[in-house]
Amino acid sequence: MKKLLLIVLFGTICGQVLGQNAEQNSALGSSVKTPWFESIQYRGYAQLRYNRLFETNPDLSCDQCDRSWGENGGFFFRRIRMIFYGDIHPRVYFYIQPDFASGGNNFAQIRDAYFDLAIDAKKRFRVRIGQSKVPFGFENLQSSQNRIPLDRNDGLNSAVANERDIGLMFYYAPEKIRRRFSQLVSSGLKGSGDYGVFGLGIYNGQTANQPERNSTPHIVMRATYPFELPSGQIIEGSLQGYTGEFVINRNTTDPLAQTEFREYRYGASFVLYPQPFGIQAEYNFGRGPEFDTETLNVEDKPLQGGYIMTSYYIKKGGDTFIPFARWHYYAGGKKHELDATKHRVNEQEIGVEWQPHKNFELVAMYTFSDRTFENSLNLDNRQKGSLLRLQAQVNF
Numbered sequence: 001m002k003k004l005l006l007i008v009l010f011g012t013i014c015g016q017v018l019g020q021n022a023e024q025n026s027a028l029g030s031s032v033k034t035p036w037f038e039s040i041q042y043r044g045y046a047q048l049r050y051n052r053l054f055e056t057n058p059d060l061s062c063d064q065c066d067r068s069w070g071e072n073g074g075f076f077f078r079r080i081r082m083i084f085y086g087d088i089h090p091r092v093y094f095y096i097q098p099d100f101a102s103g104g105n106n107f108a109q110i111r112d113a114y115f116d117l118a119i120d121a122k123k124r125f126r127v128r129i130g131q132s133k134v135p136f137g138f139e140n141l142q143s144s145q146n147r148i149p150l151d152r153n154d155g156l157n158s159a160v161a162n163e164r165d166i167g168l169m170f171y172y173a174p175e176k177i178r179r180r181f182s183q184l185v186s187s188g189l190k191g192s193g194d195y196g197v198f199g200l201g202i203y204n205g206q207t208a209n210q211p212e213r214n215s216t217p218h219i220v221m222r223a224t225y226p227f228e229l230p231s232g233q234i235i236e237g238s239l240q241g242y243t244g245e246f247v248i249n250r251n252t253t254d255p256l257a258q259t260e261f262r263e264y265r266y267g268a269s270f271v272l273y274p275q276p277f278g279i280q281a282e283y284n285f286g287r288g289p290e291f292d293t294e295t296l297n298v299e300d301k302p303l304q305g306g307y308i309m310t311s312y313y314i315k316k317g318g319d320t321f322i323p324f325a326r327w328h329y330y331a332g333g334k335k336h337e338l339d340a341t342k343h344r345v346n347e348q349e350i351g352v353e354w355q356p357h358k359n360f361e362l363v364a365m366y367t368f369s370d371r372t373f374e375n376s377l378n379l380d381n382r383q384k385g386s387l388l389r390l391q392a393q394v395n396f
Helices: 002-031 175-186
Strands: 041-053 076-089 092-099 109-118 125-133 164-172 198-203 218-228 234-247 260-272 277-292 297-312 314-316 319-334 341-357 360-374 382-395
Touching: 175 218, 260 297, 277 319
Parallel strands: none
Antiparallel strands: 041 076, 041 382, 076 092, 092 109, 109 125, 125 164, 164 198, 198 218, 218 234, 234 260, 260 277, 277 297, 277 341, 297 319, 314 319, 319 341, 341 360, 360 382
16 A cells, blocks of 8 residues: 555656646746756765763763764764755756765765655645655754754654655645745754655655665654744744654574564654744654563564753854753664664753854763663663763864
8 A cells, every 4th residue: 555655646746747847848948048057056064073071981872873972982073964956957956965974984875865846836845756854853854064962862863863764755835934944044043944844755764775674665744833923933843753664683593583563653843943042842652673681582662752952042243152951861772773772861961052153163062871772782781971072063
């Protein structure tokens, strides 16, 4: 049924778009003078980190967050992103983003590679084809270039490692709201970008740059709306959920050991944009695979987690300061780790972002962490500690 839905959706949309494009091209005739390649634009950013100052426990780490945490960590390029994008046709937009610091090994890997087909001339209805972010969670959709804390929260980020997958995404948003989404990013208010007020997608489900391992795609749906109050203050609320079958990696010689698990999640997001005081909060519930340290088996279990963050936007002369504090929690497995590693996370962070100008940012963040991460290779592993984390970011 899901495959049939995918074929019908893809065929209908492409047929409509191609038909409208042909009609539009005929009407435009020789009035189109700019070659498509002249509309391509380029931008990017790079992040350099150091996590060892005032470190109290070198065994405290988080591979999904930042692999330079803990023992043997040092200066670390977290991201080196170069983004190529533009409208190559009035109805076709493309976006390609490689990362040259993937996994801290300084090799290139595709993060995004997609194109949008606009169904109508005002681009209210779009279909996104390729590898892109899965519309689940505000912070997951928010670019790391704009996010204030150094890493995404475990509670929602554990849903989609690297936040991306390959598939088809349908987005709808009125022109007015698309402009508002854009302004929330360009104004420095740390918006998530334009993923529509409604999104519906079908995707592989094994996460970015991973081959599909079963015949069952994932389905995701999200609804969000940024309300503007008479005072100019903007509040955004979101509801989202997804479901699918995920194939895990297991440390076992048993050929009959279960590797495919049904998973689902649903959650809500709330954002009071910092004008100047801001609040950001998200929480999700669901079920998925998790390693059980008593049975030494991977089992289907409930999960939950989220965070709340406060921030304050201060503009002083040409400098911008954003002090913030965040608490996040997660209890569940991480499906993309070995044996769907059991995690229990309770973490508090306090810090400040300083922007002397738009091309440079510096974040200092003190982290108090209590993390349990256990699988068949590590049956008793609870680590507590604190550390000062620093990040310099260059935008170009």
